[in-house]
Amino acid sequence: MEFSSKLLENAVYEMSQLPGIGKRTALRLVLHLLKQPKEQTARLAEALVNLKDNIKFCKNCHNISDVEVCEICSNPRRDESVVCVVEDIRDVMAIENTGQFQGLYHVLGGKISPMEGVGPQDLTIFSLVDKAKQGKINELIFALSSTMEGDTTNFYIYKQLDGLGIKTSTIARGIAVGDELEYADEVTLGRSILNRIPFENSLKV
Amino acid sequence: MEFSSKLLENAVYEMSQLPGIGKRTALRLVLHLLKQPKEQTARLAEALVNLKDNIKFCKNCHNISDVEVCEICSNPRRDESVVCVVEDIRDVMAIENTGQFQGLYHVLGGKISPMEGVGPQDLTIFSLVDKAKQGKINELIFALSSTMEGDTTNFYIYKQLDGLGIKTSTIARGIAVGDELEYADEVTLGRSILNRIPFENSLKV
Numbered sequence: 001m002e003f004s005s006k007l008l009e010n011a012v013y014e015m016s017q018l019p020g021i022g023k024r025t026a027l028r029l030v031l032h033l034l035k036q037p038k039e040q041t042a043r044l045a046e047a048l049v050n051l052k053d054n055i056k057f058c059k060n061c062h063n064i065s066d067v068e069v070c071e072i073c074s075n076p077r078r079d080e081s082v083v084c085v086v087e088d089i090r091d092v093m094a095i096e097n098t099g100q101f102q103g104l105y106h107v108l109g110g111k112i113s114p115m116e117g118v119g120p121q122d123l124t125i126f127s128l129v130d131k132a133k134q135g136k137i138n139e140l141i142f143a144l145s146s147t148m149e150g151d152t153t154n155f156y157i158y159k160q161l162d163g164l165g166i167k168t169s170t171i172a173r174g175i176a177v178g179d180e181l182e183y184a185d186e187v188t189l190g191r192s193i194l195n196r197i198p199f200e201n202s203l204k205v
Numbered sequence: 206m207e208f209s210s211k212l213l214e215n216a217v218y219e220m221s222q223l224p225g226i227g228k229r230t231a232l233r234l235v236l237h238l239l240k241q242p243k244e245q246t247a248r249l250a251e252a253l254v255n256l257k258d259n260i261k262f263c264k265n266c267h268n269i270s271d272v273e274v275c276e277i278c279s280n281p282r283r284d285e286s287v288v289c290v291v292e293d294i295r296d297v298m299a300i301e302n303t304g305q306f307q308g309l310y311h312v313l314g315g316k317i318s319p320m321e322g323v324g325p326q327d328l329t330i331f332s333l334v335d336k337a338k339q340g341k342i343n344e345l346i347f348a349l350s351s352t353m354e355g356d357t358t359n360f361y362i363y364k365q366l367d368g369l370g371i372k373t374s375t376i377a378r379g380i381a382v383g384d385e386l387e388y389a390d391e392v393t394l395g396r397s398i399l400n401r402i403p404f405e406n407s408l409k410v
Contacts, residue, residue: 005271011256014249018234029223041257044219045250051216052246066210
């Protein structure tokens with residue numbers, strides 16, 4: 001791609017560094033901004049720099065927060081003895097949306113992935129183990145995605161908790177509510193049969 | 206979507222103002238920036254603000270440029286009597302890539318669209334007509350997309366040039382080189398038969 005303007009080329013290049021944004025999409029986005037009032041670009045630039053400069057992570061759960069201890073961790077109504085281990089803030093938002101969980105979270109910030117050079121020390125695992133050793137946690141719920149990396153991370157944490165007498169569980173895998181069996185993948189369907197639950201339990205929610 | 210941080214919410218909101226970027230994608234992009242070194246965000250923000258503040262449009266063709274008269278318009282080898290009318294810089298880049306056009310461009314900045322409230326006065330049409338009236342143009346090539354808006358814009362300009370004795374043409378519509386006839390749409394195939402060209406001409410390129 002040859003540009004008639006260095007300024008334009010530079011803006012497109014920086015925009016195309018974002019994941020999933022190719023050169024063409026970047027050009028489309030930048031040309032859109034050019035057509036909009038100057039304030040829109042200024043606001044976008046400021047919001048991004050502001051976020052990066054002032055962002056805080058909750059001391060307790062490591063979720064993104066504007067204060068030292070996030071709203072969830074500082075809520076006295078929540079059960080701090082039950083901790084749900086998730087990858088990032090999107091998972092927290094998804095689980096919060098269900099309204100079914102009253103415990104706290106622990107945000108790892110990723111998954112162990114030797115392929116991408118992410119080890120336990122790059123995540124907040126040690127802080128989780130510390131909390132566990134202080135006897136604050138009764139139950140730990142693993143809610144990482146069920147990939148090789150997710151399973152590895154779960155197992156690593158599980159091993160670290162050995163002998164602490166903490167109950168561990170993982171979220172149920174199964175057929176989504178409303179889905180047709182014939183379109184489900186075999187692994188999920190197989191697990192949902194092996195891990196079947198008493199019928200009465202299914203009437204609760 | 207409920208956010209645990211106003212800073213994050215704000216950044217996601219501004220990002221989601223870009224075309225084709227929904228809230229979820231915006232969140233993904235912003236979280237990606239959070240994981241990258243601070244410099245990347247700073248560079249992106251600076252490039253966008255810089256572009257918006259310092260961008261120039263060529264006085265002659267209205268294309269985006271870093272200087273008063275763009276490289277194409279100031280190139281003495283190009284034939285200034287042939288002008289290709291396009292919508293925006295992307296079309297200029299696409300035609301330049303072919304290496305088949307040695308004239309100049311005129312960038313309209315959009316198409317006439319009553320539905321979106323874009324009239325002739327919002328585009329650079331008057332400047333084009335001025336150039337034509339000064340007798341600088343022998344041939345005008347319309348290269349707008351063949352939509353209702355494109356056709357309207359072409360026709361509006363065509364009418365404005367009435368009596369100036371300027372030759373007008375539009376780029377050929379037809380089956381793309383390498384395409385199978387059976388997959389072509391009827392309108393395109395129909396036009397390509399009506400506007401068939403002497404066989405010898407097809408041997409040139």
